[in-house]
Amino acid sequence: MSATPERPGGCGITVLASRVGADEKRLFDAFDRRGIRFEHVDTRRQWFVAGGRGLPRGLALNREIGQVRAVYAARCLTAAGVDVVNSADATEVCGDKWRSTVALEAAGVATPRTALALTPQAALAALDSIGYPALIKPLVGSWGRLVVRLADRAAAEGVLEYVAALPGPQSHLGYVQELIDKPGRDIRVIVVGGQVLGAVYRTGESLRTNVALGGQARPCEVTPEIDKLSVDAAAAVGADIAGVDLIEDRDGRLLVLEVNHRVEFTGFQSALASRVDVADHIVGHLLDRMRR
Template sequence: MSATPQRPGESRIAVLASRVGADEKRLFDAFDRRGVPFEHVDTRRQWYVAGHSGGRSFDLALNREIGQVRAAYAARSLSAAGVTVVNSAEATEVCGDKWRTTQALEEAGLPTPRTALALTSTSALEALEVIGYPALIKPLVGSWGRLVVPLRDRAGAEAVLEYVAALPGPQSHLAYVQELIDKPGRDIRAIVVGGEVLGAVYRSGESLRTNVALGGQTRPCEVTPEIAKFSVGAADAVGADIAGVDLIEDRDGRLLVLEVNHRVEFTGFQSALAEQVNVADHIVEHLLERAHR
């Protein structure tokens, strides 16, 4: 899929995506309305030759690939071939690993829930004694809250960790454990593009997971100075041009940063803030600025 024909000497922007959903369609429409040439690149059909550009017809790529491994390797390969990728390979890799994200947030001085990485199930039980119950165990790589399990006490943790130890693959045996914040039935999603907070929404659901893709509901949230500071700081900490920053409030109203998403889904956000902001327009504007640097 492409928009208007490319004129001689004009840069073309690629949108990397193996799945075209509602957000990608909004982006395509934003390109079309501006008459900006773009190319939809299905990453499932891509291959790269080391040390060569491969005759790419684009200079900048927006990475919307849903598969974390494909997204990271596509970004690395295109960057090596001289293509500017947004978000960068480094940001994609950091955001795609919860422990690396936590480390980046901590190094930036941002408040986060108490978190530990245990290299074995035995050490995970020791870490949980320090963090305290109730807690959560999360996979290092994953989205939409998949495989996030609450741990109410040591007996429950032992049962879950026994299962974790039997999973295939060495990375699956690592335990990312985090205190369970007693939140007021909601969390906050802010979207940052080019160092600017576009807005924020409250997300609520019937379980721990408030992801819109899983049925979570959204409503507008005022962007306070603290939300703006933490959101921009989180995006900067992981090196992301475009980021969905997830924050949470504890019962005392203290704000904490949970994670940063490099491939931000904005359907629910857009629905809640329809009259206030057009996310796709802001993303395209940012890409055009990057293309002309």
């Protein structure tokens, strides 16, 4: 890995990203405003030597969009003595829906009823137990891709017949979840360093409410319940920087759907009329980590 520019205290900041989007540009601007030099590393051109420890001790912000590259880059840098945010462990847990669910349940964080079936056939039995309507989701994925609403057993049989024909053993695992009768919205909360920066409601015309897919965002009051649930969820998966997705049932009870390790925040910040500078908070947290 190329040398990282030296910082006060002999540390360096590296930003790992193969794609520089609006969020990364906001982060770069935040570094510049604070007068902090940094190095952007495109992970598509990166390689590591096994056992190599020639990297300067410093800190890396992992903004890599590819899950596999993000995990392995974090593992390699950690082995070389670099502090990576989010950690490789957090990236792995957040990137796998079942591991996220297990971590949240272990921490006592409320989530929808969920099961993991090891075969498509077993998924039918799991769905019978959970009840219909329900959802089936891929273990790895973002932006709500390949999430399917199953109205009844006949629909499930059709989808699972297709799943059984997919290549690769991981594709045959069935992550199934109860469908929460939500009030047409979910809630995105951003947590940095154990602090909630704000929350927005996200609405859309389908199951997917992601702003990147055309969903609309508007401010949401951060209640004590939202604050605690979001901080607890980020801590459960070990994420310093997290996008926590909450959902309300018809009784107003809040549940955690998932925790995102590479949070997108431009739409979030716009919805809050720039009252919160997410990038600046992230940079501030990185500087705090470097001072430890």
